[in-house]
Amino acid sequence: MEKFAxxxxxxxxxxxxxxxxxxxGVVGSGNLEVxxxxxxxxxxxxxxxxxxxxxxYKASWLAAxxxxxxxxxxxxxxxxxxxxxxxxxxxxxxxxxAYDHLTKGDK
Amino acid sequence: MTSGPLFHEQTARQxxxxxxxxxxxxxxxxxxxxxxxxxxxxxxxxxxxxxxxVIGRAKIGGKKVYLAAQVGQFVGGAVGEIHGAxxxxxxxxxxxxxxxxxxxxxxxxxxxxxxxxxxIAIAETMRAIFECRAKKVPTIxxxxxxxxxxGGMGILSTCCDFRVMTEHGRLGISGPIVIEKWMGKKAYxxxxxxxxxxxxxxxxxxxxxxxxxxxxxxxxxxxDAVAKLLGKSSPVSLKGVKERQKELEKRLKRFGDxxxxxxVWKGMGVRNIEAASLASGPEFAALAKRGK
Numbered sequence: 022m023e024k025f026a027x028x029x030x031x032x033x034x035x036x037x038x039x040x041x042x043x044x045x046g047v048v049g050s051g052n053l054e055v056x057x058x059x060x061x062x063x064x065x066x067x068x069x070x071x072x073x074x075x076x077x078y079k080a081s082w083l084a085a086x087x088x089x090x091x092x093x094x095x096x097x098x099x100x101x102x103x104x105x106x107x108x109x110x111x112x113x114x115x116x117x118x119a120y121d122h123l124t125k126g127d128k
Numbered sequence: 129m130t131s132g133p134l135f136h137e138q139t140a141r142q143x144x145x146x147x148x149x150x151x152x153x154x155x156x157x158x159x160x161x162x163x164x165x166x167x168x169x170x171x172x173x174x175x176x177x178x179x180x181x182v183i184g185r186a187k188i189g190g191k192k193v194y195l196a197a198q199v200g201q202f203v204g205g206a207v208g209e210i211h212g213a214x215x216x217x218x219x220x221x222x223x224x225x226x227x228x229x230x231x232x233x234x235x236x237x238x239x240x241x242x243x244x245x246x247x248i249a250i251a252e253t254m255r256a257i258f259e260c261r262a263k264k265v266p267t268i269x270x271x272x273x274x275x276x277x278x279g280g281m282g283i284l285s286t287c288c289d290f291r292v293m294t295e296h297g298r299l300g301i302s303g304p305i306v307i308e309k310w311m312g313k314k315a316y317x318x319x320x321x322x323x324x325x326x327x328x329x330x331x332x333x334x335x336x337x338x339x340x341x342x343x344x345x346x347x348x349x350x351x352d353a354v355a356k357l358l359g360k361s362s363p364v365s366l367k368g369v370k371e372r373q374k375e376l377e378k379r380l381k382r383f384g385d386x387x388x389x390x391x392v393w394k395g396m397g398v399r400n401i402e403a404a405s406l407a408s409g410p411e412f413a414a415l416a417k418r419g420k
Contacts, residue, residue: 022172044159047139048176049201054179056159074174101162103174127145 023076027083028066029090034059034097039126042100045118053104053112057095057119063095066090073104085109089116098123134345136273136296140182140197143232146347148186148195155184157214161413165208167242176202179210183218188230189355194222200275207237207280208242212249217265219256228266228358231288235263236303237279251282257287264361266290268354271297271325272345276328278303285339289362292353293330293366295409315387322405326389331404331412335396336379342413349410 031075038059046054053073062068067090071082089095100116107115135143144153157163159177168175180202186195196218198205207215212372215231222229238246260267269285269292271277276298277285285291285299293299302310304318317323326332334342340357343349362368383392398404398416407415 022169042158042160044141044177047199047201048174052201054176058160072174074172089317101177103176105174127141 022072023079024070024072025079025082026068026070027086028063028064028068029087031067031090031096031098032094033064033096035124038124040123043119043122043127045122046111046115048103048105051069051106051108051111053107053116055115055117056101057116057120057123058099058101058125059097062097062099067095067100069100069102070083071102071104073102073106075104081109082112085112086116089113091093093117093120095120132348135294135347135350136345138237138347140199140232140234143347144182144184144186144195147188147230147232147351148193149188149190152187153184154186155182155296156218163210165210165239165242167208167245168203171241173203173241179208179213179214180205181211183214185227188351188358191358192227193358194225194229195219195232198234198281199233200273203239205233205275205281206237206239206301207235207246207249208239209245209249211239212246212253216249216252216256219253219260222265222267223256223259223263226263226265228268229260230268230354230358231285232270232272233275233277233281233285234273234275235279235281236275237281247280250284254284254287257284258364261289261361261364264363266358266361268292268357270350270354271299271330271339272350274298276300283400289360290340290357291333291338292331292341292343292350292357293409294343294345294350295325295330295331295412296345297330297339298328299326299330299333299338299420303378304328323389326393326405330409331416332389332392334413335393335398335416337375342409344409351357362402371394382396 165176183196267281308318332340339354
């Protein structure tokens with residue numbers, strides 16, 4: 022297991038979201054779950070906590086998260102990830118799903 | 129048949145949303161509470177925020193229910209300490225509040241990484257289910273995916289008043305691979321899907337009277353079947369248990385030595401095996417003469 026945390030600069034989240042938290046994905050082989058929460062955090066950063074069963078890919082994780090924080094206004098959110106070996110493209114997809122659920126509601 | 133998504137392809141949370149009246153589901157101990165397994169971490173296995181079980185209050189057709197769904201993709205939907213405690217608490221709350229409890233099962237049974245805690249949780253949940261039944265609070269298990277209900281969860285499902293199944297659902301104690309390991313491939317070939325489903329699948333379980341409804345693989349059909357059962361209960365009595373025991377003894381005597389599952393179907397009144405094999409769940413239910 023490898024565990025790390027980092028905050029990334031991001032534009033503030035819209036002031037209104039559909040819900041206070043959103044979950045995307047599931048902890049299964051080659052998959053991950055992303056919990057996205059809002060509230061009580063500095064509005065200029067996206068705070069990330071990752072726990073993964075595959076050690077040694079911290080640089081890829083940080084790059085994927087930084088990229089998401091750059092492209093989406095997610096400032097003021099907390100991202101917590103439980104990972105079981107998801108590829109980077111899936112990490113990005115789950116982040117986007119969680120973001121959509123948070124801002125627009127589950128559909 | 130239906131235009132909606134297939135029930136067995138949906139996630140646990142989607143299944144709950146599909147069964148509950150729109151916007152009525154209020155999750156208990158939701159993911160932000162981070163009630164995760166203390167054991168998996170020690171073994172270097174990733175945890176899940178809901179420990180593989182989503183529980184909460186909801187309404188189905190305007191009626192209050194406690195509703196839960198297991199997440200089969202997370203360690204096979206297996207029951208660990210937290211998962212089990214949520215399960216026990218849910219049925220205890222149902223008994224206390226006299227509100228029906230609906231559980232969408234998708235589990236191989238106890239989580240071996242936290243075996244003792246899981247076993248105890250299953251036993252405690254069974255006790256809570258029987259508390260519900262003593263109070264005539266309906267308990268309904270939905271078994272609708274190929275992960276099915278096995279091991280402790282298989283037993284637990286049969287403790288509930290009713291079981292709603294689809295033809296994708298499977299119900300048993302030992303899973304096919306376990307049976308093959310113990311009895312040999314000649315006795316039971318776990319890679320033979322037709323054999324596996326004909327021995328533990330929804331159609332066979334309905335035919336034998338182990339499942340109370342066999343419905344189409346869609347949320348609407350599952351919801352309708354659950355809604356119909358919400359007002360009913362089947363209290364446990366010594367007489368009832370003895371009768372059930374006799375039925376099972378008869379079944380064992382009749383089919384115990386049979387290696388061919390088709391013989392069981394025939395014995396239970398299915399005339400055209402091929403047509404019955406190809407029939408959808410509800411078609412099968414209409415075709416088959418219900419076994420007693």
